[in-house]
Amino acid sequence: MRLALREVLLAVRRAPLLSALGVITIAFSLFAFGLFGLVAINIRDALRQVESRVEIRAFIADATPIEAIVTAVGDIGEFPEVAHVDYVSPDSALARARRELGEFADVFEAGVLPGSIEIRLKQDFRDPRSVKMIAARVGSYSFVDDVRYGEDWVAKLYQIRTIATIVGVVLGLAFAIVAVIIIGTTIRMAVLARAREIGIMRLVGATDAFVRLPFLIDGFVKGVLGGFLALGLTWLASSLIDRALGFQTVFFSTGFAALGVLGGALIGLAGSAISVGRQLRRV
């Protein structure tokens, strides 16, 4: 083990630039994952807050008999997706509008606002598809004039999240591949530089695993360094964004950050593992 660590230091001293490049590309890979991951988790957070307020509002035609409305409210309350149903009469709608709008309250006169049914959905059915489906079902009552729900911007937020995830994964993977290639190149050079030593190791009976170990440790250490570098960069970017937006965005949990560093270690390990077997066969 001590011998292996000594070899790692030697390898870094032999090709410092390439070693640094390996660390940096791993960091970029994880940084790309991290940045878009942040966007994704912040949107998810926002969605969660918004979704809890998602409601469907069905406006009711004037002069609908109150019995029909009561029956409909009862029916809708039986939908498995529905958490809560409420009937808002034209009068109480007016009262609420006046209360919320304060000084502009006088704009509204009695009879201007229609009555409506307000529907809140259960946690699991707040995604755009379920909302749309239930809205359609509610809209099929003949006395319902119009159904409104925050369709546009909920769908848009979901879209942004999907795009952020895809961009993050694609960029992150691209950098990861570059990192694997660079680490592999570093290993190839290190193997060539040490061909003589490796030959002697084999001649005197060192096992394959023993010959490989220093190269694997090399990749692993670079991966961990790259992981921490990426974490720092992501954190920096996150606080810059906070300052620009003027409020605190959500950052990764410690566990997730640790997972990121582990990801770096895996990229480094993969780069050296792929290369070392092939290179060792050549010397």
Place this chain on the structure above:
Amino acid sequence: MIRLTHVTKEYARTGRALDDVSLHVAKGEFVFLTGPSGSGKSTLLKLIFMEERPTLGEVRVSGINSATLHRGDVAQLRRKLGVVFQDFRLLDDRTAHANVAFALEVTGAAEPSVPAKVSRLLMQVGLASKGLAYPQELSGGEQQRVAIARALVNDPFVLIADEPTGNLDDRATRGVFQLLREINAAGTAVVMATHNLELLRRSEYRTIDMLHGRIVSDTADPSAAERAAARIVEDDETARFPGDAGPKGQTSAAARSRTTA
């Protein structure tokens, strides 16, 4: 201990380097391998320490069979035999002591035991005072002694030496050869390839003479010369009628059946 049975070795680019070689080396034996350049001496030694595998036939060394070699077998075998070369193969950036210690470290020896063992080996090869010298600060003969000390770290049952005196002057040659004799006298077998006629003439050890990948004489096995003669006749025939000659493998198989008949 070391047994080659009908071993043929063909290299993809240069063709046949060994042709139907059978050979047995007993425990504690000292064997010279000689013959002109390109006759297959180094190839034969590489087959013994399993740097190369035979194309046909099998090589058995200390219970390990080339035909059923497993992953990791080669590393285990290398710990049981020592190998030295004409060009010493020392690491230039390490002292003599560190070069010998290296072989122990990379085979997982317990660290505290290493320095004492290395010092004892350096003493055995007559370099007790040169442990801290780097290879370029040592004469050729001294460098070869370091290489021999390194080959002995795991108390091998055989020492394989491929022209160990090829780069040395007469004095150093005699010194290194004397050292090999001492090692052999202590019970380790030695298989040594050499061009040095002086050494061959002065010693009474078993000598195997090679030519074109074949054993043409073996002082321990006079019938080898007979077999070789038979095959040379066979070769002449195929040379005269090249159109009738089958593949080389058939030729030697025919020769083999004739000599055993």
